[in-house]
Each structure stands twice: as C-alpha cells, then as structure tokens.
Amino acid sequence: MQRGAFKCDTCGKDFKYKSKFQIHLRTHTGEKPYLCKICGTGFTNSSDLAVHMRIHTGEKPYACKMCAARFTRSDNLTVHMRTHTGEKRYLCKTCGKRFANSGSLTIHMRKHTGEKPYLCKVCKASFTNSGDLTVHMRTHTGEKPYVCKMCDASFTNSGALTVHMRKHTGEKDPVSMQQLWENSPKSPLNVHLRIHAGEMTDEGNMVSL
Template sequence: MSLYRPPPDPEPPQIKEEQEEICISHEEEPLVLKEETETFIKKLLKCDTCGKNFQYQSKLNRHLRAHTGEKPYFCVTCGKRFSQMIHLRKHIRIHTGEKPHPCSICGNKFNDMSAFKSHMRIHTGERPYSCSTCGKSFSQMIHLKIHMRVHTGEKPYPCDMCEKRFTNLINLKTHIRIHTGEKPHSCNICGKTFRQNSTLQTHLRIHTGAKPYSCSACGKRFSHIKNLTTHSRIHTGEKPYTCSTCGKNFSQDLSTMKSHRRIHTGEKPYICSSCGERFSWKSGLNFHLRIHPSEKPNHCST
C-alpha cells in the first residue's frame, strides 16, 4: 500500500559536537556561549499564533498545522486526511487489519499503543481519572468527560427528530432507533430483536435461566437488577413512590402507582369484548368474563 508523502520539512542543521566555548568577561567571570546560543535559537522558533517555542523547524511546521488545519497526508484507500504521518500510519491499520500490540493476559490485539494501554487497565483495575465533584474514578479520560455532564447538566447531542438531548453519542444513536424502528441485536434462540445489546443480554436470561442478582437479606435470586431493587424494599420497608392525590406510598415502580391513580381518575382502560362493559383493572375484567358462558376461563369440555 503506497502512501502519499509531501516534501519533507527541512531537518535541523547538523551541528558538530565541540568543546564548550568559554570566554572571559571584563570581570574575569567565565561565560558559557554555547548554552546562551541554544537558548537564543529556541526563542527564534516561536509560534506566532500561540507563542509556543520549538527547538527545531520541523516540529514548528508540524505544530502550525494545528492552527491552519492543513492535512497533507492522505489515505490512498479511503481518502481520509491527516496532519501528521504517524496518524496516517495508525489509520492504515484499519484497512490492513494489522494489530501490533497484543495483550499478554487475554490475547486481545490493538492497532495503537494508546488503545492497548487503556485496555490493560481492565486487568490492572487502574482508574487514574477521578471526578473532582463526587470522587468517582474512571479508566479512561473520555469516560470521565462524559460523567462530568451528570454534574454540569450538559447534553451536547440533540435528536433531530424530537429534540431530546443526550450526554453522549452512544445514547443518542440508541435513541434514534426508536424513530427508525431499527433493532440490530437479535436473539439467536427465539429470533426476537432489540435496539440495545444490553437489552438482548437481559433477554437471554429467559432462555438460560441465569439469575445473577441475589438478595443479601434472604438470598433470593433475580434475573434483573430492577426486580432485586423492588424486592429489597420488602426488607427495608422503603416506599419511594407517592400518590400526589391521597398521599399513599408504594414500594413498587410507577406502573403500580399508575394503576392506583385510576381510583381517583375513574379511568377504565379494560373493555369486555362481549358486552362492552369497562373496568379499571385487568383482574376486574377477568372476573367479569365468567358471566359470559363462551368465555368461562376454566370451562371443562368433559
């Protein structure tokens, strides 16, 4: 695979190593001329835009591209452009599949050193990036930046279809599937599809019977963390959901309180298909169906 290379930046002049030049001032004090000369050269190689100093012209030229936006190196496969050759070389590995940095613990391979170092923190447990507000720590800087939006309230990713906003791009992409109807994650056992991989993994427990969440008080196990949280309130007595009309508290989720509110609203969403009578709760409809001979729920044919 060939790479386009623009004319190289001029390399710094090769300075022959010499003994340090010493001269004597009028006050008989030795002066180190070479050190002063090097300092003077560094001051000359200064970025006019941000004031940063550079020792070599090639490094200054490379830095200037950050201000000009110039990207002289491009990929001959996809045309993507880069400001530095090292970034192009890393990119090329996407096309070649080269992954020169293997993990000696799990065998995973990575195409650049930064991704490899980030991966190693999974094994070491290192979390060098911590939140200054709540102290929570993270293995990657990007995860800390996303977390900080919890405190700042920043939601920089808006949905173009409903204007709902999100703290990170992954959540936005997942949300957009509500509008598009896309469900790219399918169960290989029953074929049911899901918008999120995490939802698929939860669904698979129906088939496997896995119950990874256990109650620390009684040992009962659950397939979903939500069910464990609700169950734990039996032991703690917590009732976090309150009816705004009568003040009654509930330990279960909002769907339970929604059912309770029908006492106040008079809503009757369950309809008998035979006579049209309406009921506030499903249990009321099921009891009513027994008056219709053709719909007795426990009718015996013998």
C-alpha cells in the same frame, strides 16, 4: 492489512497508537488512574471520566431531535433513536424476539437460561436485572418514591402508580375492557353461539320466541 505497531501480549490485540495501547493495557492490570473527585470512581482514561462527571453536573449534551429526551453519551442517544425508527437489530436466536439494544437482549436471554445474577442480601431472592432488584429492595426498606399527586398515596414502582391513577381518572384497565367486549352480546363469539342456539338469525336479527 497492516498490523498495528503495538501488540498486547495478553490478548493479542494490535494498536496503531501508543496512547490507545496504554489505555488497553489497563483493562488487564485493573489500573484506573483517573479518579472522580466527587464519588471516587476510577477510570482507565480521561474520556470516560469526563462522561461520568455528567452524572454529577447533570449535563446532557446529546439531544434527540424527535422528542425532548437528552443523554450524557452519544451511544445512549443512538440506542434511544431506535425507539423512533423501530429498528431492533439484536435478535434472540432461541425465540426470535428482537431488541433495540444489546443490554435488553442480555436480560431477555436470562429467561431462557434461568440466570438470575442479582441477589437480595436480605432474603436471598434473585432477579434477572438490577431494576427488578431495586424495586424489590423497597419491600425491605419501605421506600415508596412514586407518589400520587391527587391523594398522596405512594408506591414502590411506577406500574403500581399507573394502575392507582385510574381510580382518579376513571380510565378502564385494558384487560377489563377486553373482558367487557368478550362478555358483550355483540361480541363475535356470543353472536356465533346465539345463532346456533336459535336466538339470532345469520343476519344478526333477534328471533321472537
């Protein structure tokens, strides 16, 4: 295989085109000449800046053909499509669990390693991912962005709002439904026990006492 004409002295990577080589060198020097005029974030190349600008403009040109989801980047759409196909190519070698994207696997691995790199500066609590830290910070700031549209109650996270909504809809909690079934006289375990106790025949008929 023909090697590239431009070789990085720092890491040994080869590049065919000078433009790609120059962009790569910035990963070592830290140079980010392409600046966002709105928030000041810097980038090593113009393409990354163009993608970043969609955060400010709201543009999401990559649409999922199976649902209404849209994305700012094509690779985010690729990852999203796995929720429809069920593809999970990233395997945890410790427990065998699979994930649709590398980021989820990275977060999962911290359960095995115990790593919690996201630290609360207020109380020093630590978390495996930035999302959990964001939710935790609301306990300090008092922010409750998830608001019930039926009674105006507010919550720090979407899960708490979902549980709250069941009070309005009457929907039973899945765990509670399981408990109801387990306590039911017709559950397999209770039928089995009543047969041994002589309260029921093998055919399921009650014994008259």
